[in-house]
Amino acid sequence: MPPYSAQLYYKYVLAVLLILCASAGCGDAQLTPTFYDESCPNATTIVRGVIEEALQTDPRITASLTRLHFHDCFVNGCDGSILLDNSTNPNSTIDSEKTAVPNNNSARGFDVVDNIKTALENACIGTCPAVVSCADILAIAAEESVALSGGPSWTVLLGRRDSLTANRTAANEALPAPTFTLDELEANFLAVGLNTTDLVALSGAHTFGRARCLTFTDRLYNFSGTGSPDPTLNSTYLETLSEICPLNGNGSVLTNLDPVTPDTFDAKYFSNLQVEEGLLQSDQELFSTSGADTIDIVNNFSANQSAFFENFGESMIKMGNISPLTGTEGEIRLSCRRVNGESYGLTATLVAERDSRGSSGGGSSIAGSYGGTDLEIELVGGVVDTDPIVAHMHKVQ
Ligand code: HEM
Ligand SMILES: *[C@@H]1O[C@H](CO)[C@@H](O)[C@H](O)[C@H]1NC(C)=O
Ligand SMILES: *[C@@H]1O[C@H](CO)[C@@H](O)[C@H](O)[C@H]1NC(C)=O
Ligand SMILES: *[C@@H]1O[C@H](CO)[C@@H](O)[C@H](O)[C@H]1NC(C)=O
Ligand SMILES: *[C@@H]1O[C@H](CO)[C@@H](O)[C@H](O)[C@H]1NC(C)=O
Ligand SMILES: *[C@@H]1O[C@H](CO)[C@@H](O)[C@H](O)[C@H]1NC(C)=O
Ligand SMILES: *[C@@H]1O[C@H](CO)[C@@H](O)[C@H](O)[C@H]1NC(C)=O
Ligand SMILES: *[C@@H]1O[C@H](CO)[C@@H](O)[C@H](O)[C@H]1NC(C)=O
Ligand SMILES: *[C@@H]1O[C@H](CO)[C@@H](O)[C@H](O)[C@H]1NC(C)=O
Ligand SMILES: *[C@@H]1O[C@H](CO)[C@@H](O)[C@H](O)[C@H]1NC(C)=O
Ligand SMILES: *[C@@H]1O[C@H](CO)[C@@H](O)[C@H](O)[C@H]1NC(C)=O
Ligand SMILES: *[C@@H]1O[C@H](CO)[C@@H](O)[C@H](O)[C@H]1NC(C)=O
Numbered sequence: 053m054p055p056y057s058a059q060l061y062y063k064y065v066l067a068v069l070l071i072l073c074a075s076a077g078c079g080d081a082q083l084t085p086t087f088y089d090e091s092c093p094n095a096t097t098i099v100r101g102v103i104e105e106a107l108q109t110d111p112r113i114t115a116s117l118t119r120l121h122f123h124d125c126f127v128n129g130c131d132g133s134i135l136l137d138n139s140t141n142p143n144s145t146i147d148s149e150k151t152a153v154p155n156n157n158s159a160r161g162f163d164v165v166d167n168i169k170t171a172l173e174n175a176c177i178g179t180c181p182a183v184v185s186c187a188d189i190l191a192i193a194a195e196e197s198v199a200l201s202g203g204p205s206w207t208v209l210l211g212r213r214d215s216l217t218a219n220r221t222a223a224n225e226a227l228p229a230p231t232f233t234l235d236e237l238e239a240n241f242l243a244v245g246l247n248t249t250d251l252v253a254l255s256g257a258h259t260f261g262r263a264r265c266l267t268f269t270d271r272l273y274n275f276s277g278t279g280s281p282d283p284t285l286n287s288t289y290l291e292t293l294s295e296i297c298p299l300n301g302n303g304s305v306l307t308n309l310d311p312v313t314p315d316t317f318d319a320k321y322f323s324n325l326q327v328e329e330g331l332l333q334s335d336q337e338l339f340s341t342s343g344a345d346t347i348d349i350v351n352n353f354s355a356n357q358s359a360f361f362e363n364f365g366e367s368m369i370k371m372g373n374i375s376p377l378t379g380t381e382g383e384i385r386l387s388c389r390r391v392n393g394e395s396y397g398l399t400a401t402l403v404a405e406r407d408s409r410g411s412s413g414g415g416s417s418i419a420g421s422y423g424g425t426d427l428e429i430e431l432v433g434g435v436v437d438t439d440p441i442v443a444h445m446h447k448v449q
Contacts (some may be wrong), residue, residue: 080205083209083376085367091176091183094206096146098175099189099198102168114197115261116161121194122257122371123149123159124187126244127223129375131215132186134223135165136390145217146391157304159265162389165189169388174367185213186388198364201260203317206365207348209372216391228331230267233282234341237334244374248369252338252349254371258309259321265296266303268332273299284340286328293331307331322354341438 088095106113124134127149134155138148150156150162165186172184188210199205209219241251271282272294281290289311296307307332308314310321321335330336338346353360386395 059264062303063326077426082378083211083373085207085209087188087210088184092172093397094109094175094185095172096192096196098171099168099438100193100200101191103196103200106164106167112203112261113161113164114317115189115309115315117164117193117197117259118157118257118260120159121190121368122254122437123223123227124190125226125371125374127226128215130187130191130208130212130221130372131209131377132190132385132388133215133218134159135162135186135190136218136391137389139390139394140396141413144394147218147220149218149220149425152220152227153221160353161247165388168193170443173386181383182386182392185212185384188215189388192292194372196316198368201315201317203259204361204365204368209369211376211378213377214353214385214388215377215382215389217245225322230263230334231270232257232334232337234337234346237337239358243248244371246370248345249363250367250370252346252353253360253367255335255338256319256321256353256360256364256383258335259313259317259319260315261309262306262314263309263331264303265301265305265307269291269297269301270435271333272297282333284328284336289329296297296300319353319357319360322350322360325350326354363423 058195082161102113103117106190119128120134124130126131126134134149135151136146136148138144150159167190169184169186172189176183191208191210191212193210195206223380224244226240232240238248241247241254246254271278271285273281281345285293292305292311297303297305309330310316310324311325311331311332312320313417321330323341324330325336328336328340330339338344341347353363383392386392
């Protein structure tokens with residue numbers, strides 16, 4: 053083998069991925085349920101398996117994963133931007149959304165997303181690295197999470213690609229606050245093409261998961277600066293919540309968003325609203341705003357769980373269609389936490405030190421860690437830019 057430079061290998065790997073991407077059919081401009089049918093037919097099963105495993109020790113994980121898809125989609129579209137960590141490269145424009153106010157000490161499940169990514173990469177080894185995007189992982193994980201918690205299944209549209217950047221300011225501006233009024237909620241959803249039915253249906257995701265005291269304590273002690281509790285908060289529920297969240301207590305203490313069936317995806321969220329047991333102001337607004345067009349929808353979903361499930365699936369598909377990157381936009385990340393330029397930066401460094409590893413199969417190999425898994429990329433081919441290049445990824449045993 054000629055002594056390739058690190059820089060040359062960097063280009064080499066990019067070329068390889070482009071070739072593989074083209075043959076795997078990354079070029080569609082529209083989302084489709086069959087996107088991975090050839091390139092990764094078991095993607096959904098693999099995602100479900102990792103979530104089931106996580107559920108053994110974390111009953112909250114399905115809620116947390118569902119929320120990640122929402123917090124991804126509302127901020128510059130469903131592009132996996134919420135998964136990016138800050139870069140170690142000082143020139144990077146990545147400003148991690150993980151510390152935006154709605155996410156900081158709140159968004160969770162990132163380790164499980166990493167495990168899903170690793171499982172998918174392992175399943176594709178020998179055929180195709182970096183096939184399933186991180187944005188699509190969130191879309192599949194949301195659907196599987198809801199289904200595993202007793203809720204509906206729906207047909208997940210796929211083919212999103214991953215962003216090259218993240219924007220904390222945009223996350224602070226785009227995500228709704230729990231103190232929003234109904235008008236503010238409707239405007240916030242309308243800004244991403246979601247209407248009032250979508251708002252009510254998707255708010256039904258608060259049928260599982262937890263919230264911190266600090267997201268609703270104003271309702272218990274000093275609602276909108278009145279010095280009194282929120283009048284639309286059931287007084288029995290107020291007593292319960294005041295014990296969990298005392299005045300000037302620890303705002304990070306958690307409580308269930310749905311006090312009746314905390315980990316089950318059902319229509320109880322809506323019957324709670326009817327007895328003034330919505331936890332967040334933004335929840336109770338849907339039922340207690342006088343004359344609102346949302347009241348009938350709450351009543352409908354409360355009485356008819358199938359109507360809720362059907363609408364929830366439709367609205368999740370609509371949410372999942374918010375400004376996806378497709379075709380040649382963005383990239384398919386190898387690690388959901390960083391853009392490939394950085395993964396390859398790491399690879400290029402390792403190439404310079406690769407001599408001790410030797411080469412195999414007449415090619416050359418690069419070792420690196422992607423998505424928490426130690427991998428070895430074997431490059432088989434001739435001269436860069438002329439001969440075809442073939443790459444194989446091996447998990448290092
Ligand atoms: C309508 C506007 C919404 C507001 C204002 C809102 C606000 C919140 C807040 C404040 C929390 C608690 C976070 C914490 O204390 O750490 C929360 C949790 C949650 N939200 Fe929303 N949310 C909204 C819509 C949605 C939507 C559309 C979904 C999904 C489709 C969703 C899914 C969830 C889930 C599952 C949790 C629990 C997460 C966990 O336990 O880790 N929310 N939301
Ligand atoms: C893919 O899933 C099918 C069942 O859906 C299973 O029989 C098969 O072993 C799986 N293949 C891989 C590579 O996981
Ligand atoms: C950052 O950008 C400067 C100017 O373009 C360049 O000299 C430097 O090498 C870059 N640093 C890294 C870590 O890429
Ligand atoms: C990420 O980097 C930005 C600057 O680019 C900085 O303002 C922010 O505090 C960093 N966030 C974390 C979590 O380090
Ligand atoms: C995020 O939370 C940490 C506490 O865990 C805090 O130190 C930090 O200032 C917060 N970041 C932002 C951007 O609010
Ligand atoms: C980040 O989002 C803010 C708010 O939408 C916008 O003003 C800013 O230009 C964005 N930054 C980048 C680098 O795109
Ligand atoms: C919201 O949009 C859906 C189609 O996506 C439509 O069926 C529904 O009637 C709309 N709801 C309202 C209140 O406009
Ligand atoms: C309630 O909040 C308002 C405005 O933030 C403040 O002026 C008032 O002192 C608070 N009242 C109590 C009893 O804390
Ligand atoms: C506040 O509550 C959180 C969640 O239960 C806990 O992790 C934290 O240690 C508590 N902080 C204090 C100061 O007690
Ligand atoms: C408050 O909740 C109780 C059940 O806990 C219910 O019987 C009562 O009707 C509720 N009050 C209101 C105003 O909805
Ligand atoms: C419940 O909603 C479904 C739509 O999902 C509808 O077909 C059915 O007629 C509704 N049932 C009642 C009793 O209204
Ligand atoms: C409830 O919603 C379902 C499905 O969207 C619809 O078929 C049904 O007519 C609605 N019922 C009422 C009473 O609004």
